[in-house]
Amino acid sequence: MIRKAQPADVADILRLIHELATYEREPDAVVATEDHVRTALFAGGARASCLIAEHDGVVVGFAIYFLNYSTWLGRHGIYLEDLFVSPDARGAGHGKALLRELARIAVANGYGRVEWAVLDWNTPAQLFYASLGAKPMDEWTVWRLTGEALEQLGTQ
Numbered sequence: 001m002i003r004k005a006q007p008a009d010v011a012d013i014l015r016l017i018h019e020l021a022t023y024e025r026e027p028d029a030v031v032a033t034e035d036h037v038r039t040a041l042f043a044g045g046a047r048a049s050c051l052i053a054e055h056d057g058v059v060v061g062f063a064i065y066f067l068n069y070s071t072w073l074g075r076h077g078i079y080l081e082d083l084f085v086s087p088d089a090r091g092a093g094h095g096k097a098l099l100r101e102l103a104r105i106a107v108a109n110g111y112g113r114v115e116w117a118v119l120d121w122n123t124p125a126q127l128f129y130a131s132l133g134a135k136p137m138d139e140w141t142v143w144r145l146t147g148e149a150l151e152q153l154g155t156q
Contacts, residue, residue, distance in 0.1 A: 002101045005050035005062070010038045012059035013050060020084040024119060051101055053085060053094035061085035063098040065114075073112035078102055080116035099132060117142050 005013060014037050021030045040048045041064075053061035061084055068079045080102060085094045102114050118125050118136075126136070145153065 001054045002097045003052050003054065005041060005052045007038060007042045009050070009052055009059060010034045010041075012052075013037050013041075013062055013064075016059070016062050016084050016086065017082070019086060020082060023084070023087070024122075048081070051098055053089075053098055055089060055092065055094070060089035061094045061098060063102060065102060067111075068115075070112050075110060075112040077111045077113040077115060078106050080114060083116070095128060096132065 011034060014032065014034055017032060017037075018027070018030055021027050040046060041050050048064055048066045050065075051063045052059055053063075063083045064081045065078050066081065067076045069076050080099075083095060083098055085098075099114075105111075106114050115137075118129065
């Protein structure tokens, strides 16, 4: 079952974020707290959204996303920040169901695309996304301004 996340899901969402960080070989990188997640997803003016995959009443996966804008298309799109299904729940269609719901949201709202980044070494995810018709953007490299560099530039 796929549904919109509710404030009562915050602890499960944070648990899955920690599982994702472990899977992505960065188990100590998560600094987000339940308060961060609650504010980002449910406070007034929240700009991020979350879908939940549930099986037998247990939260087994999530998709956290937000809107972006394509100047070339002249339309909004969905940027999928994270999609994760617990390892013991994989293979049951939860990931596909989460992406299908994101695609439905995009189509229903006239958005031009759904896009996301995948780690170079994550072949299982790449094969999964390709099986759904997604294509890598080989000529693009993700750049990030964060930490000290962000602070320096933002305070000049």
